[in-house]
Amino acid sequence: MRNSFSKLPLTGVKVVDFGQYIAGPAVAMLLGDLGATVIHIDPPGGPMWDSPANATLMRNKLILTLDLKSGDGLDKARALCAEADIIVENFRPGKLAALGIDFAAMREERPEVITVSIPGFASNDMERREQRAFESVIAASSGVFTDMGLNRVLMGLNPSFSPLPLSSAYASQIAASATVLALQSRQLTGLGDQIEVPLAAAVMEGLCYNSIKVSDMPERYLTQREQEIERRRIEGLPMNMTYEDLQELLDPFFRSYMCKDGRMFYVVCPSHKHHARRCLEVLGLYEEMVEDGLQEEDDTYRPQSDWATDTSLGVYPMPKVWADKIAARMKEVFMTRTSHEWKRMFGRAGIPGAPQRWLQEWINDEYAETSGLMIDVWDPEYGEMIQPGPVVWMEESGEEALSPDPRRWVEFDEAMKVLRKLRTDIPDPEDGIEQEGWLSGVRVLDMCNVIAGPHSASYLARFGAEVIKIDPAQPLYDSWNTVIYGLSQGRGKRSILADVKSEHGRKVFEDLVKSVDVIFWNAPDSQIKRMGLDAENLRKLNPEAIFCKLDCFSGVRRGARTDYIGYDDLVQATTGIMLRFGGAMDRPEEHAHVGTIDVMCGFGGALAVAAALYQKHRFGRIGRGRTSLSANSGLLQVPFAYDFRGRGLFDEPSGPEVNGYDDLSRFYSTASGVYILLSAYETDLPRFRDVEDLSDLPDLPVEDRAAYLATAFQMHPATEWIDRLRAADIGCAICHNIDALRSENLRDPDGTPGTDRGSYSFSQYTDHPSGHEVIQLDPYAVRPTRGKVFALSPTEKFGNSTRDILRELGYSDAAITTMLKSGQLSESWSAEYLPS
Secondary structure (H helix, E strand, C coil), X not given: CCCCCCCCXXXXXXXXXXXXXXXXXXXHHHHHHCCCEEXXXXXCCCCCCCCCCHHHHCCCEEEEECXXXXXXXXXXXXXXXXXXXXXXXXXXXXXXXXXXXXXXXXXXXXXXXXXXXXXXXXXXXXXXXXXXCCHHHHHHHCCCCCCCCHHHHHCCCCCCCCCCCHHHHXXXXXXXXXXXXXXXXXXXXXXXXXXXXXXXXXXXXXXXXXXXXECCCCHHHCCHHHHHHHHHHHHCCCCCCCHHHHHCCCCCCEEEEECCCCCEEEEECCCECCHHHHHHHHHCCHHHHHHCCCCCCCCCCCCHHHCCCCCCCCCCCCCHHHHHHHHHHHHHHHCCCCHHHHHHXXXXXXXXXXXXCCHHXXXXXXXXXXXXXXXXXXXXXXXXXXXXXXXXXXXXXXXXXXXXXXXXXXXXXXXXXXXXHCCCCCCCCCCCCCCCCCCCCCEEEECCCCCHHHHHHHHHHCCCCEEEEEECCCCCECHHHHHHHHHHHCCCEEEEEECCXXXXXXXXXXXHHHHCCEEEECCCHHHHHHCCCCHHHHHHHCCCCEEEEEECCCCCCCCCCCCCXXXXXXXXXXXXXXXXXXXXXXXXXXXXXXXXXXXXXXXXXXXXXXXXXXXXXXXXXXXXXEEEHHHHHXXXXXXXXXXXXXXXXXXXXXXXXXXXXXXXXEEEECCCCCEEEEECCHHHHHXXXXXXXXXXXHHCCHHHHHHHHHHHHCCCCHHHHHHHHHHCCCEEEEXXXXXXXXXXXXXXXXXXCCCCCCCCCEEEECCCCCCCCEEEECCCCCEECCCCCCCCCCCCCCCCCHHHXXXXXXXXXXXXXXXXXXXXEECCCCCCCCXX
């Protein structure tokens, strides 16, 4: 294990990991990658999930086998826990306590310990808490499979399966960030915490951009696909579009094009003032489109009825007539070069675009290896392996994170010896400060755009941080991107508008930097240096400030694509997610959820900040946290993101027709016409003997199971089958949808975060600042016992707090008026909150 001279931020932190499957072990892996010493405990039969992915999830861990059902095993487990700073588990609520590992009792004895539970459903969800909550059960119950995007709706594929472990990936990032936030708070207060992060709540937070509902949405924001869905519903037409027909409903700057080498190239540059124009310029089409009448509206934040033309370059979505015209020419031009050529041309011109790749290609990609996004690890079982690199790291210690210790099995005495060597100094609670939330008193400057960075800063606000969002005096992005996304990631923030490259704006910006504890930005290194936020220059402005960078393609080391800009969708294309979802090179599909990787990366940014704050409080080091969308894609694909000599085929479920993993774990239609998700393993077969009308299943040949189950499930309605299966403790769920979850779990805002409301909670803002009624998910996935979680205020209009923030910085009203008149600062982008 790593020595005490390590510069990793969590060096010396002791973790006992009882986790199984993905979420619990992934939390401990994230902590281990940041330097924590981790003891993992397996039951006598070995891990409950036998997969090569365990080599990744167990790196930097010493593995110990203990039988908690025996007196000796329980005593040893308790002895390990008595040495730990952090204890992690992800079983059903109360299961570990029933075995004798009671977190509440431990914290009575040792209030400094931090315990982390990641159950499937919330412990205060009396309806669901006892369910067998495998990954796919959570997904089905949370509307994941029935809300797989506009494409799947129009193709009539509902429910639609995905093997990505969304729930576990979101939960592990949320739980890891919450754990380290509690850890850094402990360095100030001397007190630990008891934290719960339910998988169901975590996946809902990951899908918060999908579950939001805005009344009377202006028509300009409705895409062609949304309009087609509405038309078919009104006219009673079937949802039966082909994949090919669907492509013609996509925006020309948000779709894939076939190239000369037979590979698709994904263009993702809608909504930005310059990206779409640069795209047409690189393709040699800009002048042609302008001659055809395409214009660029100066102010797209005015009502669309006031525009000089029917559309503008740089807005999303484009009307069909222009979308068709531009797409037709782009198809022709893309066929003149290979995808590799276009990748370099787009990257160097600062245009978001990338070739479609399979996961196997990405794992073995030269840039992925060079940058540390994929690393070589020697594993005692599989030998030389390629594994995802660190998801979150510090600039100053990232190199060390690229060389993790392989998993190693040890005996109890060695594990105890390792833990007893380490001592963590924390204040006596009587000498510590009083703190309401884990981040109370911390001031954050958010310089980010789109989703990942802004979401990270908003997430910190729920723990008491004061967050100021700074944006340009004149917007670079269309309101579809800023205002619509901002409804979710702008909560809990105050907004100021300033051109930081101008005289007045630069002065205000520097004053803000001097006043904050944390700065977030999603910009290339070259831009960070120009703004004086590189390590050397930031020290001159604010030597105590922590800087966190989030971007698209970064790894620990620099490489050819480090400074290429991009979004969630491009990482899906680059790392194989889109090809797995679509099933073939000529039919890639974006994984349907807005922010699939973006939101996870936001939680990763929070983990980076938490780790930086901890090492600041613990060691006096000022660090610079890092994460990227590409790094998070490794966590999202951890069940299959590895390679080694002799590895089997990359044959995880893929394509639109797939309905699950196998006959015991897939969708089945029932007599009521409602689909259920069966989630069972071979070891569960004996349980079926206790299920009426399914008792013969264990005796059937494997090849006869599907027909038997499909026929049987047609005998009774879904609800009856769910009752029968759950009575036998077999994993199952009705394929729910987000609309129903939203209506069933709706409340009026009451100043609380919703953590007391079980696995699902939404608030209905009838007086939202936008003037629209807005329903959105509550900030409720993290449930601490000691630290407070704050309800977040609705997103204010961009620029609403410009004057107040300037006054707080010491500017007089006369000076503020002068700066606003100069246009270098602004109080608003538009007359309306949501431009019509």
